[in-house]
Amino acid sequence: MSNEVQALVKRRVVGSGTKKTILAYMADAASDDGSGIWTSKANIAADLEISTRAVQINIAAILDAGLLVEVGQKKCRRGYTIEYNINLAAVLLLPPTRERDSPLPQHVGGESRSPLNDVHPTPEPGSPLPLNDVHPNHPFNHNRTLCSADADHTQDLDLDFLVLVAEFERIYPRMGDAEKTEGALTAAIGDGADPREILAGAKAYAAENADNRPQYLKFSENWINEKLWTRHRVKPRSAVDPQKILEIRATDIREAKPWVCRSITGHAAGECITAGPVSFQDCKNAGIAI
Numbered sequence: 672m673s674n675e676v677q678a679l680v681k682r683r684v685v686g687s688g689t690k691k692t693i694l695a696y697m698a699d700a701a702s703d704d705g706s707g708i709w710t711s712k713a714n715i716a717a718d719l720e721i722s723t724r725a726v727q728i729n730i731a732a733i734l735d736a737g738l739l740v741e742v743g744q745k746k747c748r749r750g751y752t753i754e755y756n757i758n759l760a761a762v763l764l765l766p767p768t769r770e771r772d773s774p775l776p777q778h779v780g781g782e783s784r785s786p787l788n789d790v791h792p793t794p795e796p797g798s799p800l801p802l803n804d805v806h807p808n809h810p811f812n813h814n815r816t817l818c819s820a821d822a823d824h825t826q827d828l829d830l831d832f833l834v835l836v837a838e839f840e841r842i843y844p845r846m847g848d849a850e851k852t853e854g855a856l857t858a859a860i861g862d863g864a865d866p867r868e869i870l871a872g873a874k875a876y877a878a879e880n881a882d883n884r885p886q887y888l889k890f891s892e893n894w895i896n897e898k899l900w901t902r903h904r905v906k907p908r909s910a911v912d913p914q915k916i917l918e919i920r921a922t923d924i925r926e927a928k929p930w931v932c933r934s935i936t937g938h939a940a941g942e943c944i945t946a947g948p949v950s951f952q953d954c955k956n957a958g959i960a961i
Contacts, residue, residue: 673703676757679831683765685738690729692719694738698757705757709745737761760838763831764867832857835866839891842870844877847890855895864900872900921948927957937961 676698685691696715700708712730716723733739738761743754836853840846859869876899880888889899920935921943940954940961954961 673698673701673705675703676701676705676759679759679762680757682768683762684768685765686732686736687729689721689725690733693726693729694733694757697739697755701757705759706742708755708757709752710755711752738765759834760841763834763838764870831866832860835860835870838870839873842873842877843891843894844880845885845888845890847892851892852895855892859895859898864898868903869895869900872903875903876900917943917946917948921946924949924953924957924959935959 677695680691680695680698685694693715696719697708697710698705700710712723712726716726719726730739734741738758740756740758741753742756744751745754836856839852839856840849846852856869860866873894876889876894889897894900920939924935924940924943925948935957937960940949940959943949944951944954944961951961
């Protein structure tokens with residue numbers, strides 16, 4: 672069981688509630704590196720109270736997305752069970768479900784965070800643990816127990832950074848000094864850089880220089896310090912104007928273009944009729960069945 676992997680999955684956009692529930696269930700059975708998941712689809716279906724077919728379809732989708740990897744098989748009474756690993760690097764690249772700097776953890780009340788505590792968070796008589804001079808939920812307090820809310824101050828932020836470093840080292844084509852590279856990444860993240868943009872930039876840089884000799888490439892720490900990943904940012908596409916789409920579709924229907932009856936569905940044509948640009952007779956003349 673890994674609280675860290677569970678917390679990482681919990682705060683990432685997986686794409687659907689069912690896929691996320693299944694992935695979180697598997698995270699509960701994983702080690703801290705995402706490996707060692709031995710759980711049958713039948714057991715997942717029974718525990719989550721969904722159909723086995725739904726589990727099969729959604730696990731296939733999770734595998735296709737690269738969030739899950741099949742690594743082996745284990746014999747059981749009815750044949751074998753597949754061993755899975757959760758791809759932590761791929762999960763890290765998913766969009767977060769909430770802002771990193773949320774104002775307060777769910778379990779903290781009042782207008783400010785709790786003050787530092789100079790006693791053990793659970794001061795029972797005869798406790799073998801030493802006194803702590805930090806907040807019970809401070810990231811560097813190794814004597815703590817994770818809070819039930821599992822909010823933004825818990826260990827999965829450290830896990831995120833470790834996964835980022837490992838994935839960057841895998842992608843970038845010319846690694847330099849490991850400590851300087853890690854320090855440069857720390858500084859970049861501290862300045863507000865998006866880890867996904869850094870990894871995407873590193874991948875693009877590697878693709879651009881696939882035919883170049885290593886001596887002509889930037890060392891990793893220099894590439895990060897110079898913020899060269901920003902050269903590979905993809906500009907967001909402009910939003911699609913629904914009204915313009917309706918007008919184009921209506922023009923094609925009125926002109927009864929030969930591809931209209933194959934490319935425009937009855938539902939889409941109905942939207943045009945409701946909006947007003949075309950009539951029922953226009954659609955009928957174009958060969959659209961409504």
